[in-house]
Amino acid sequence: MEHQLIVVLDFGGQYSHLIARRVRDLNVYCEVKPYTTPPETLRALHPAGIILTGGPNSVYDPQSPKCDKALLALGVPVLGICYGAQLIAFLAGGTVSSAAKGEYGRVTLGVQAPAGPLFAGVASGQTCWMSHTDCISQTPQGFAVTAQTDNCPIAAMEDPRRKLYAVQFHPEVQHTVFGNALLGNFLQSICGCVGDWQMRGYVEQTIAQLKEKIGGRKVICALSGGVDSTVAAVMVHKAIGKQLTCIFVDHGLLRKNEGDQVEEICRKTFDMTFVRVNAQKEFLGLLAGVTDPEQKRKIIGETFIRVFERESQKIGKVGFLVQGTIYPDVIESGVGNSAMIKSHHNVGALPDVVDFDEIIEPLRMLFKDEVRRAGLELGIAPELVWRQPFPGPGLGVRILEPITPERIALLQEADAIFREEIAAAGLEREISQYFAVLTNCRSVGVMGDFRTYDATIALRAVTTSDFMTAEFVPLPYDVLSKVSSRIVNEVPGVNRVVYDITAKPPGTIEWE
Numbered sequence: 249m250e251h252q253l254i255v256v257l258d259f260g261g262q263y264s265h266l267i268a269r270r271v272r273d274l275n276v277y278c279e280v281k282p283y284t285t286p287p288e289t290l291r292a293l294h295p296a297g298i299i300l301t302g303g304p305n306s307v308y309d310p311q312s313p314k315c316d317k318a319l320l321a322l323g324v325p326v327l328g329i330c331y332g333a334q335l336i337a338f339l340a341g342g343t344v345s346s347a348a349k350g351e352y353g354r355v356t357l358g359v360q361a362p363a364g365p366l367f368a369g370v371a372s373g374q375t376c377w378m379s380h381t382d383c384i385s386q387t388p389q390g391f392a393v394t395a396q397t398d399n400c401p402i403a404a405m406e407d408p409r410r411k412l413y414a415v416q417f418h419p420e421v422q423h424t425v426f427g428n429a430l431l432g433n434f435l436q437s438i439c440g441c442v443g444d445w446q447m448r449g450y451v452e453q454t455i456a457q458l459k460e461k462i463g464g465r466k467v468i469c470a471l472s473g474g475v476d477s478t479v480a481a482v483m484v485h486k487a488i489g490k491q492l493t494c495i496f497v498d499h500g501l502l503r504k505n506e507g508d509q510v511e512e513i514c515r516k517t518f519d520m521t522f523v524r525v526n527a528q529k530e531f532l533g534l535l536a537g538v539t540d541p542e543q544k545r546k547i548i549g550e551t552f553i554r555v556f557e558r559e560s561q562k563i564g565k566v567g568f569l570v571q572g573t574i575y576p577d578v579i580e581s582g583v584g585n586s587a588m589i590k591s592h593h594n595v596g597a598l599p600d601v602v603d604f605d606e607i608i609e610p611l612r613m614l615f616k617d618e619v620r621r622a623g624l625e626l627g628i629a630p631e632l633v634w635r636q637p638f639p640g641p642g643l644g645v646r647i648l649e650p651i652t653p654e655r656i657a658l659l660q661e662a663d664a665i666f667r668e669e670i671a672a673a674g675l676e677r678e679i680s681q682y683f684a685v686l687t688n689c690r691s692v693g694v695m696g697d698f699r700t701y702d703a704t705i706a707l708r709a710v711t712t713s714d715f716m717t718a719e720f721v722p723l724p725y726d727v728l729s730k731v732s733s734r735i736v737n738e739v740p741g742v743n744r745v746v747y748d749i750t751a752k753p754p755g756t757i758e759w760e
């Protein structure tokens with residue numbers, strides 16, 4: 249079944265992806281496209297509506313991103329947000345000026361009465377989120393002003409005849425209290441969306457498509473135990489069962505018991521053809537004596553590929569390689585924010601070494617939280633579905649000295665205690681990533697009547713939306729205190745625990 253589509257045209261705003269997520273949360277399927285997408289291409293997609301995002305530029309800057317004016321004449325409803333609103337004004341013949349006073353943050357919005365369909369049910373005097381210097385100073389012909397603030401007389405305008413709508417504020421940001429209602433109005437009343445895009449249907453549809461596409465061929469998947477590769481593997485498994493072989497390379501640098509958990513889920517819960525390669529010794533041998541983090545990464549990445557290649561050759565020629573690529577990895581904005589793309593993908597080099605015809609990426613169109621919802625639909629345990637991100641090189645980049653089996657065991661214990669206490673305090677879902685680091689600092693301590701000279705464990709807990717910037721979490725002192733005393737008492741070789749209170753930037757999330 250084809251779903252109605254909303255296209256979000258990305259002009260480089262920091263909330264572009266958030267708009268797409270909000271639309272999908274309202275059960276309407278939505279894709280982000282570069283602002284350069286030609287109107288004919290858009291028309292061919294038969295979108296129910298188009299949303300123009302914000303962006304950091306001024307429409308009068310000749311270099312600023314602009315779409316073709318023909319977009320406004322497609323007959324498809326258009327909603328411009330912030331820069332997108334100014335662009336509608338500019339393209340339709342209105343005026344945009346630099347405001348005497350910009351607006352940043354929470355602002356009270358006055359809605360003109362009687363409200364049209366976009367503002368239906370939105371009371372005047374509510375808070376919206378603004379972030380702009382420029383503003384629309386004169387509406388284009390055919391447009392009426394529908395909302396204003398103290399410093400922005402044209403905070404919203406519309407031409408219902410041409411189905412063009414513009415709002416200076418950001419409805420996609422949580423601080424705009426009526427934001428979801430307004431987006432819902434745009435989707436339902438203006439674009440005529442019925443809101444039938446649901447994860448269950450999507451999962452079933454994808455499984456059916458995979459079945460048809462794969463036919464009787466063999467499929468291979470590199471499973472890391474992370475959310476994305478597990479959900480991708482389970483989805484493919486539901487489609488073709490034993491034609492799929494999952495290869496799990498255990499490099500020995502996983503968290504405590506993690507390798508066994510991954511195996512248990514794949515073998516017992518899903519009855520997959522699952523190959524666990526216990527390559528711990530091979531990895532450790534090559535990592536012996538290495539302290540430089542980049543060299544560790546290189547060794548781990550290359551060894552991973554070699555081990556995987558060796559295993560995959562045992563299967564012979566395969567039709568498809570499954571990868572857990574997700575939507576944020578594939579969105580091409582065309583506004584030069586490619587710096588966002590991580591360079592960490594340690595299975596990136598796999599396509600070169602495995603003999604296969606095609607890659608399949610069943611999660612290619614899903615955001616991370618949607619991958620989790622899909623995982624739950626597929627019956628994957630919530631503990632796994634909510635697992636926090638874990639770097640490919642694992643504990644290898646959290647041990648600041650050369651890696652040895654003893655240091656791995658020590659860090660696994662300390663990290664497990666930290667995770668247990670975070671779970672006991674009910675903080676798991678509030679923190680994006682948290683872990684222990686075995687530092688290279690030794691210090692003097694006293695335990696009983698003895699002087700010790702032992703290792704220091706650092707704890708790190710951050711919140712972040714995109715892992716490009718992050719804040720440290722102000723963990724409650726009682727939680728920190730319990731973790732500290734448990735680690736020092738229960739993990740031999742550790743006599744000091746410190747908490748990392750650095751933001752990113754200037755710090756990074758990992759220590760190495």
Ligand code: XMP
Nearest residue numbers: 545592594637638639640641715756757758
């Ligand atoms: P940093 O330390 O750069 O980390 O602030 C940002 C996010 O990326 C993860 N990370 C990695 N993931 N291979 C990976 O697969 C790596 O080499 C790697 N290094 C960092 C990190 O855990 C955080 O989520």
